[in-house]
Amino acid sequence: MDLTVGPNLFFWSTEKLHRHHTELAAAPVARVVLGELVCSKRLPFWQDSIPPAIEALQEAGKEVALTTLALITLKRERRLTADLAAMGLPVEINDLSALAHIPEGTPFWVGPLVNVYNEGTLRWLAGRGAVRICLPPELPPRSVSVLAEAARGCGVAIEVWGHGRLPLAISARCYHARLHDRAKDSCQFVCAEDPDGRDVDTLDGQKFLVVNGVQTLSQAHACHAHHVEELRAMGVDALRLSPQSQGFGVICAGYARLLAGETGADDLLATLRAAQPGAAFCDGFASGHPGVNWRAGAAG
Secondary structure, three states, X not given: OEEEEXXXXXXXXXXXXXXHHHHHHHOOOOEEEEOOOOOHHHHHHHHHHHHHHHHHXXXXXXXXXXXXXXXXXXXXXXXXXXXXXXXXXXXXXXXXXXXXXXOOOOOXXXXXXXXXXXXXXXXXHHHHOEEEEEOOOOOOHHHHHHHHHXXXXXXXXXXXEEEEEEEEEEOOOOHHHXXXXXXXXXXXXXXXXXXXXXXXXXXXXXXEEEEEXXXXXXXXXXXXXXXXXXXXXXXXXXXXXXXXXXOHHHHHHHHHHHHOOOOOHHHHHHHHHHHXXXXXXXXXXXXXXXXXXXXXXXXX
């Protein structure tokens, strides 16, 4: 089992993204997914940094893929998706409409926003050319086990969401813009003010969700530190780590030590808490419980 770093979900400055890519080149991870997943309006600000990031990561021995958008709705977004297939790298689809731009038989990856819930879907994607699938994070252990077994028969690598805020929903409407009384087309990129998303509380003041432009995320950070051996026994090939603005290099190194047997889950958790002061963690889905739960039953 090794580590995959998923695409950055947030709107960071070009300078911060450059530092992030430099950090990933030195991180003990096997592969990295680059590109814009959430909002195509962000892409022009940093798309010129993608080619040098690809070069640096490949020189460091990382496998690199490019993600599609999670919701492809506009003509220019369809053109952007078609352009991805011409870049000579694996494309990770997070919207099934992207398959229209990938020639049949061309190998591609499948991201966690595609609902791969059963063996039939997995086998159909494998037949279409999928070679790596990151399963939706809400799947219970029994489903992960069944799908990992089916994937082995198809020669497909299986990933499970290992760490980071869970992607719960995507919308055509921009929550960040609405919170600031702005139209989506004149949002003024207010999402950049929240480099890890904006907290949403209930009317009672309880931490509830996080919004990131058009995306809804979990407030708590999923953490599979205590489930690695179970996932390894199921035949899961990789854990996926989702970027965050602070301490991400420490998180990557901590999970790499755990997978190598150089540290334990409790020690990793202590490292994660130090890297993310005040963060809440959850692992309910990994235990077949409500996703917000932590350690199989305790409230997150």
